[in-house]
Amino acid sequence: MASNKGLGRGIEALFSDSDIQSEETVSEIKLTQLVPNPYQPRKQFDSNALADLANSIGKSGVFQPIIVRKAAMNGQYEILAGERRFRASEKAHKTTIPAIVRNVSDEQMMEIAVLENLQREDLTAIEEAEAYNTLMTNLKLTQAQVASRLGKSRSYVANYLRLLGLPNEVKTMVQKKQLSMGQARALLSVSDKDALRKLARKVYDQTLTVRQINKAIEEMGTSTKPKRAKKTSRATRKSPFLRETEDQLQDRFGTSVSINNTPNKHGNGKIEIDYMSNEDLNRILKLLDIHID
Incomplete structure:
Protein backbone atom coordinates (compact mmCIF):
# COMPACT_ATOMS: atom_id res chain seq x y z
CA MET A 1 0.00 0.00 0.00
CA ALA A 2 1.18 3.50 -0.73
CA SER A 3 2.04 5.94 2.00
CA ASN A 4 -0.86 7.15 4.13
CA LYS A 5 -0.89 10.83 3.25
CA GLY A 6 -3.67 12.57 5.15
CA LEU A 7 -6.63 13.42 2.97
CA GLY A 8 -7.75 16.03 5.46
CA ARG A 9 -4.75 18.14 4.45
CA GLY A 10 -6.15 18.67 0.96
CA ILE A 11 -5.79 17.29 -2.54
CA GLU A 12 -2.33 18.78 -3.01
CA ALA A 13 -1.06 16.58 -0.14
CA LEU A 14 -1.53 13.66 -2.51
CA PHE A 15 0.70 15.26 -5.13
CA SER A 16 3.80 15.94 -3.05
CA ASP A 17 5.86 13.04 -4.40
CA SER A 18 9.25 13.81 -5.83
CA ASP A 19 8.22 12.70 -9.34
CA ILE A 20 5.76 15.58 -9.62
CA GLN A 21 7.45 18.72 -10.86
CA SER A 22 6.68 22.17 -9.51
CA GLU A 23 6.26 23.43 -13.09
CA GLU A 24 3.62 21.49 -15.00
CA THR A 25 2.53 21.66 -18.60
CA VAL A 26 -1.08 22.30 -19.50
CA SER A 27 -2.11 20.46 -22.66
CA GLU A 28 -5.28 20.53 -24.75
CA ILE A 29 -6.72 17.02 -24.75
CA LYS A 30 -9.60 15.86 -26.92
CA LEU A 31 -12.79 15.17 -25.00
CA THR A 32 -13.11 11.87 -26.88
CA GLN A 33 -9.86 10.71 -25.25
CA LEU A 34 -11.18 11.22 -21.70
CA VAL A 35 -12.96 8.69 -19.47
CA PRO A 36 -14.40 9.37 -15.99
CA ASN A 37 -12.61 8.35 -12.82
CA PRO A 38 -13.77 4.76 -12.12
CA TYR A 39 -13.74 5.59 -8.39
CA GLN A 40 -15.94 8.67 -8.77
CA PRO A 41 -18.41 8.56 -5.86
CA ARG A 42 -20.83 11.04 -7.45
CA LYS A 43 -23.54 9.29 -9.44
CA GLN A 44 -25.73 12.33 -10.14
CA PHE A 45 -24.79 15.80 -11.36
CA ASP A 46 -27.16 18.72 -10.91
CA SER A 47 -28.49 19.41 -14.41
CA ASN A 48 -29.17 23.12 -13.80
CA ALA A 49 -25.70 23.75 -12.33
CA LEU A 50 -24.15 21.79 -15.20
CA ALA A 51 -26.10 23.87 -17.74
CA ASP A 52 -24.89 27.11 -16.10
CA LEU A 53 -21.29 25.88 -16.18
CA ALA A 54 -21.67 24.81 -19.82
CA ASN A 55 -22.99 28.26 -20.70
CA SER A 56 -20.00 29.89 -18.96
CA ILE A 57 -17.53 27.56 -20.69
CA GLY A 58 -19.19 28.21 -24.04
CA LYS A 59 -18.61 31.94 -23.62
CA SER A 60 -15.28 32.09 -21.79
CA GLY A 61 -13.71 28.63 -21.97
CA VAL A 62 -12.27 26.53 -19.14
CA PHE A 63 -10.04 28.60 -16.85
CA GLN A 64 -8.91 25.83 -14.48
CA PRO A 65 -7.35 22.77 -16.15
CA ILE A 66 -8.66 19.36 -15.18
CA ILE A 67 -6.21 16.76 -13.83
CA VAL A 68 -5.84 13.42 -15.61
CA ARG A 69 -3.62 10.38 -15.78
CA LYS A 70 -2.82 8.10 -18.71
CA ALA A 71 -5.22 5.15 -18.88
CA ALA A 72 -4.25 1.57 -19.54
CA MET A 73 -5.88 1.82 -22.96
CA ASN A 74 -3.50 3.56 -25.34
CA GLY A 75 -4.36 7.16 -26.13
CA GLN A 76 -6.94 7.59 -23.37
CA TYR A 77 -6.84 9.49 -20.09
CA GLU A 78 -8.73 8.99 -16.83
CA ILE A 79 -10.05 12.09 -15.10
CA LEU A 80 -8.63 12.56 -11.61
CA ALA A 81 -10.30 15.88 -10.82
CA GLY A 82 -12.65 18.03 -12.87
CA GLU A 83 -15.36 15.73 -14.19
CA ARG A 84 -17.97 18.52 -13.94
CA ARG A 85 -15.86 20.72 -16.21
CA PHE A 86 -15.49 17.79 -18.62
CA ARG A 87 -19.26 17.15 -18.71
CA ALA A 88 -20.03 20.85 -19.08
CA SER A 89 -17.51 21.13 -21.92
CA GLU A 90 -19.33 18.31 -23.71
CA LYS A 91 -22.63 20.16 -23.28
CA ALA A 92 -20.98 23.32 -24.61
CA HIS A 93 -19.92 21.32 -27.72
CA LYS A 94 -16.22 21.84 -27.07
CA THR A 95 -13.79 19.41 -28.66
CA THR A 96 -10.82 19.83 -26.29
CA ILE A 97 -10.18 20.82 -22.68
CA PRO A 98 -7.04 22.08 -20.90
CA ALA A 99 -5.56 19.35 -18.73
CA ILE A 100 -2.54 18.51 -16.59
CA VAL A 101 -1.27 14.93 -16.86
CA ARG A 102 0.01 13.43 -13.61
CA ASN A 103 1.42 10.06 -12.67
CA VAL A 104 -0.53 8.75 -9.69
CA SER A 105 -1.32 5.31 -8.27
CA ASP A 106 -4.74 3.67 -8.11
CA GLU A 107 -4.84 4.40 -4.38
CA GLN A 108 -4.15 8.09 -4.89
CA MET A 109 -6.70 8.21 -7.71
CA MET A 110 -9.36 6.76 -5.44
CA GLU A 111 -8.51 9.15 -2.62
CA ILE A 112 -8.53 12.17 -4.93
CA ALA A 113 -11.99 11.28 -6.24
CA VAL A 114 -13.42 11.00 -2.73
CA LEU A 115 -11.67 14.07 -1.37
CA GLU A 116 -12.50 16.33 -4.28
CA ASN A 117 -16.18 15.53 -3.99
CA LEU A 118 -16.30 15.77 -0.19
CA GLN A 119 -14.60 19.17 -0.28
CA ARG A 120 -16.16 20.70 -3.36
CA GLU A 121 -19.43 18.94 -4.14
CA ASP A 122 -22.72 18.31 -2.40
CA LEU A 123 -22.69 14.52 -2.30
CA THR A 124 -25.86 12.73 -1.26
CA ALA A 125 -25.63 10.77 2.00
CA ILE A 126 -25.64 7.47 0.08
CA GLU A 127 -22.86 8.60 -2.26
CA GLU A 128 -20.80 9.69 0.73
CA ALA A 129 -21.42 6.36 2.47
CA GLU A 130 -20.42 4.43 -0.66
CA ALA A 131 -17.27 6.55 -0.95
CA TYR A 132 -16.22 5.60 2.60
CA ASN A 133 -17.05 1.95 1.93
CA THR A 134 -14.95 2.02 -1.26
CA LEU A 135 -11.94 3.29 0.68
CA MET A 136 -12.42 0.67 3.40
CA THR A 137 -12.91 -2.22 0.97
CA ASN A 138 -10.35 -1.43 -1.73
CA LEU A 139 -7.63 -0.04 0.51
CA LYS A 140 -8.41 -2.41 3.42
CA LEU A 141 -8.79 0.46 5.87
CA THR A 142 -10.76 0.55 9.11
CA GLN A 143 -13.38 3.17 9.87
CA ALA A 144 -10.91 4.86 12.19
CA GLN A 145 -8.26 5.03 9.44
CA VAL A 146 -10.72 6.42 6.90
CA ALA A 147 -11.92 9.00 9.43
CA SER A 148 -8.36 10.02 10.25
CA ARG A 149 -7.36 10.38 6.61
CA LEU A 150 -10.44 12.47 5.85
CA GLY A 151 -10.20 14.60 8.99
CA LYS A 152 -13.53 13.34 10.37
CA SER A 153 -14.60 11.49 13.52
CA ARG A 154 -15.05 7.72 13.50
CA SER A 155 -18.69 8.07 14.59
CA TYR A 156 -19.34 10.42 11.65
CA VAL A 157 -18.07 7.83 9.16
CA ALA A 158 -19.86 4.98 10.99
CA ASN A 159 -23.21 6.78 10.83
CA TYR A 160 -22.94 7.13 7.07
CA LEU A 161 -21.87 3.51 6.58
CA ARG A 162 -24.95 2.31 8.45
CA LEU A 163 -27.11 3.80 5.68
CA LEU A 164 -25.84 1.11 3.30
CA GLY A 165 -27.94 -1.40 5.26
CA LEU A 166 -31.18 0.29 4.20
CA PRO A 167 -33.39 -1.43 1.60
CA GLY A 221 -43.25 -1.69 18.28
CA THR A 222 -40.59 -2.59 15.68
CA SER A 223 -37.62 -0.80 17.17
CA THR A 224 -34.48 -2.92 17.18
CA LYS A 225 -32.77 -0.97 19.92
CA PRO A 226 -30.91 -3.56 21.93
CA LYS A 227 -32.57 -4.71 25.10
CA ARG A 228 -30.73 -4.16 28.32
CA ALA A 229 -28.46 -7.10 28.78
CA LYS A 230 -29.05 -9.38 31.69
CA LYS A 231 -26.55 -9.06 34.48
CA THR A 232 -23.74 -11.48 33.82
CA SER A 233 -21.90 -13.52 36.34
CA ARG A 234 -18.26 -12.89 37.10
CA ALA A 235 -17.39 -16.06 35.15
CA THR A 236 -19.01 -14.79 31.91
CA ARG A 237 -18.20 -11.08 32.28
CA LYS A 238 -16.15 -9.84 29.32
CA SER A 239 -12.57 -8.87 29.91
CA PRO A 240 -11.17 -5.50 28.77
CA PHE A 241 -9.38 -7.39 25.99
CA LEU A 242 -12.65 -8.80 24.61
CA ARG A 243 -14.40 -5.44 24.86
CA GLU A 244 -11.54 -3.77 23.01
CA THR A 245 -11.60 -6.54 20.40
CA GLU A 246 -15.35 -6.01 19.89
CA ASP A 247 -14.75 -2.28 19.40
CA GLN A 248 -12.07 -2.94 16.80
CA LEU A 249 -14.24 -5.44 14.93
CA GLN A 250 -17.18 -3.01 14.94
CA ASP A 251 -14.82 -0.37 13.62
CA ARG A 252 -13.65 -2.72 10.85
CA PHE A 253 -17.07 -3.94 9.70
CA GLY A 254 -19.20 -0.87 10.36
CA THR A 255 -21.84 -2.87 12.22
CA SER A 256 -22.54 -4.41 15.61
CA VAL A 257 -20.19 -7.27 16.58
CA SER A 258 -20.52 -9.41 19.69
CA ILE A 259 -18.02 -11.88 21.12
CA ASN A 260 -19.65 -14.53 23.29
CA ASN A 261 -17.01 -15.95 25.60
CA THR A 262 -19.36 -18.47 27.23
CA PRO A 263 -18.09 -21.89 26.06
CA ASN A 264 -20.60 -24.08 24.24
CA LYS A 265 -20.71 -27.88 24.60
CA HIS A 266 -17.58 -28.11 22.47
CA GLY A 267 -15.76 -25.60 24.62
CA ASN A 268 -15.83 -22.91 21.92
CA GLY A 269 -16.93 -19.28 22.02
CA LYS A 270 -18.45 -17.44 19.04
CA ILE A 271 -18.36 -14.13 17.21
CA GLU A 272 -21.61 -12.66 15.87
CA ILE A 273 -21.60 -9.99 13.13
CA ASP A 274 -24.88 -8.21 12.45
CA TYR A 275 -25.99 -7.31 8.92
CA MET A 276 -29.17 -5.62 7.75
CA SER A 277 -29.60 -6.79 4.15
CA ASN A 278 -28.05 -8.99 1.46
CA GLU A 279 -26.18 -5.94 0.18
CA ASP A 280 -24.84 -5.24 3.65
CA LEU A 281 -23.78 -8.90 3.93
CA ASN A 282 -21.93 -8.66 0.62
CA ARG A 283 -20.17 -5.52 1.88
CA ILE A 284 -18.96 -7.40 4.97
CA LEU A 285 -17.88 -10.41 2.87
CA LYS A 286 -15.77 -8.10 0.71
CA LEU A 287 -14.09 -6.74 3.81
CA LEU A 288 -13.31 -10.36 4.75
CA ASP A 289 -11.94 -10.88 1.24
CA ILE A 290 -14.60 -13.54 0.59
CA HIS A 291 -15.89 -13.58 -2.98
CA ILE A 292 -18.87 -15.77 -3.89
CA ASP A 293 -19.64 -16.18 -7.59
Missing part, protein backbone atom coordinates in the same frame (compact mmCIF):
# COMPACT_ATOMS: atom_id res chain seq x y z
CA ASN A 168 -32.64 -0.32 -1.96
CA GLU A 169 -35.96 1.50 -2.30
CA VAL A 170 -35.20 3.61 0.77
CA LYS A 171 -31.60 4.25 -0.32
CA THR A 172 -32.97 5.54 -3.62
CA MET A 173 -35.17 7.97 -1.68
CA VAL A 174 -32.10 9.21 0.20
CA GLN A 175 -30.18 9.43 -3.08
CA LYS A 176 -32.95 11.59 -4.56
CA LYS A 177 -32.95 13.70 -1.37
CA GLN A 178 -36.53 12.71 -0.61
CA LEU A 179 -35.25 11.66 2.82
CA SER A 180 -32.64 13.50 4.87
CA MET A 181 -29.68 11.92 6.60
CA GLY A 182 -31.43 12.35 9.97
CA GLN A 183 -34.66 10.78 8.75
CA ALA A 184 -32.79 7.82 7.22
CA ARG A 185 -30.81 7.22 10.42
CA ALA A 186 -34.03 7.17 12.43
CA LEU A 187 -35.52 4.56 10.07
CA LEU A 188 -32.56 2.24 10.69
CA SER A 189 -34.09 1.19 13.99
CA VAL A 190 -36.97 -0.58 12.17
CA SER A 191 -36.09 -4.25 11.83
CA ASP A 192 -38.91 -5.34 9.51
CA LYS A 193 -37.94 -4.29 5.96
CA ASP A 194 -41.50 -4.07 4.66
CA ALA A 195 -42.49 -1.91 7.62
CA LEU A 196 -39.39 0.21 7.06
CA ARG A 197 -40.28 0.81 3.40
CA LYS A 198 -43.86 1.68 4.31
CA LEU A 199 -42.74 4.12 7.00
CA ALA A 200 -40.19 5.71 4.64
CA ARG A 201 -42.95 6.47 2.14
CA LYS A 202 -45.05 7.92 4.96
CA VAL A 203 -42.12 10.08 6.09
CA TYR A 204 -41.78 11.47 2.57
CA ASP A 205 -45.52 11.96 1.96
CA GLN A 206 -46.17 13.62 5.32
CA THR A 207 -42.75 15.30 5.79
CA LEU A 208 -42.32 13.74 9.22
CA THR A 209 -39.61 15.07 11.53
CA VAL A 210 -37.10 12.78 13.23
CA ARG A 211 -39.06 13.12 16.48
CA GLN A 212 -42.27 12.10 14.71
CA ILE A 213 -40.48 9.16 13.09
CA ASN A 214 -39.22 7.93 16.46
CA LYS A 215 -42.73 8.25 17.91
CA ALA A 216 -44.18 6.29 14.97
CA ILE A 217 -41.58 3.57 15.48
CA GLU A 218 -42.40 3.29 19.17
CA GLU A 219 -46.08 2.93 18.29
CA MET A 220 -45.24 0.25 15.71
